[in-house]
Amino acid sequence: MTRLLAAALLPALLLPVTSAMARDLPDLSGREVVVVTENAYPPLQFVDPASGAAIGWEYDAMAEIASRLNMTVSYETTSWDAMIPAVSGGQYDIGMTGITIREDRAGMVDFSDAYMRSEMVMLVRGDEDRITDAASFAADEDLLMAAQPGTTPFYVGVYDVLDGNEATPRIKLFETFGAGVQALRVGDVDMVLTDGTAGQGYVAASDGGLKIVGEKLGSEDFGFIFPKGSDLVAPVNAALASMRADGTLADLNTRWFLDYKMGE
Numbered sequence: 001m002t003r004l005l006a007a008a009l010l011p012a013l014l015l016p017v018t019s020a021m022a023r024d025l026p027d028l029s030g031r032e033v034v035v036v037t038e039n040a041y042p043p044l045q046f047v048d049p050a051s052g053a054a055i056g057w058e059y060d061a062m063a064e065i066a067s068r069l070n071m072t073v074s075y076e077t078t079s080w081d082a083m084i085p086a087v088s089g090g091q092y093d094i095g096m097t098g099i100t101i102r103e104d105r106a107g108m109v110d111f112s113d114a115y116m117r118s119e120m121v122m123l124v125r126g127d128e129d130r131i132t133d134a135a136s137f138a139a140d141e142d143l144l145m146a147a148q149p150g151t152t153p154f155y156v157g158v159y160d161v162l163d164g165n166e167a168t169p170r171i172k173l174f175e176t177f178g179a180g181v182q183a184l185r186v187g188d189v190d191m192v193l194t195d196g197t198a199g200q201g202y203v204a205a206s207d208g209g210l211k212i213v214g215e216k217l218g219s220e221d222f223g224f225i226f227p228k229g230s231d232l233v234a235p236v237n238a239a240l241a242s243m244r245a246d247g248t249l250a251d252l253n254t255r256w257f258l259d260y261k262m263g264e
Contacts, residue, residue, distance in 0.1 A: 026235040028071040036092040040178040042201035043256040044098045057256040058096045065239040095225040100152045113237045114221035118195035126208045133214035134161045146180030146189040153193035
């Protein structure tokens, strides 16, 4: 696993905490917190191909939360499959990787309040002309999609795009989201279902190699995860509320979804 220092990820653009905000937020007295992520979900968190640094929306948000709450954050990485069980078992204090808030997951971990809402989209190669929407993908039995097992895109693919068979051979499973996108690029699969945030990030960085087609397939809310009963949930929610109120979350959206160009 790779450990990164949170101090290296403090964003330049974030708004300072006002004295009123500081009085209203809990002070965790420098508490050490271990956050686990996947580093495979741009622009939320990923390894920048130009610098080799782990960066993204969630890193900047977590750094700001740490600053406002006076806590010290270190990072480790793991696969998506291992993340929720590891956080549930107390191996890590917080998990972040664009995790959809769902009732079944809430039985294993506690969620923060939603920090972002996204809508599911279909990501295809830039020259793809066979797929225009979910119906056209479902109708052509030769077309394949990539997904990570147990994720929202997997279940949307099974139940909203295909025929409800979770063992369908038309969904090829990959350990990471990035591996599925790479399979799309080289032609091993024909479509990746993803939330609009990650999809926009990949399209922007693809120089025309990828595009989004069809209508959006519903919405999902993202949250950070914690072991059940964690005393960090309330402080993190308070920090998120202050960041929403003072415009910091909106600034992060502008930075990562409009201004950032991967590789520059």
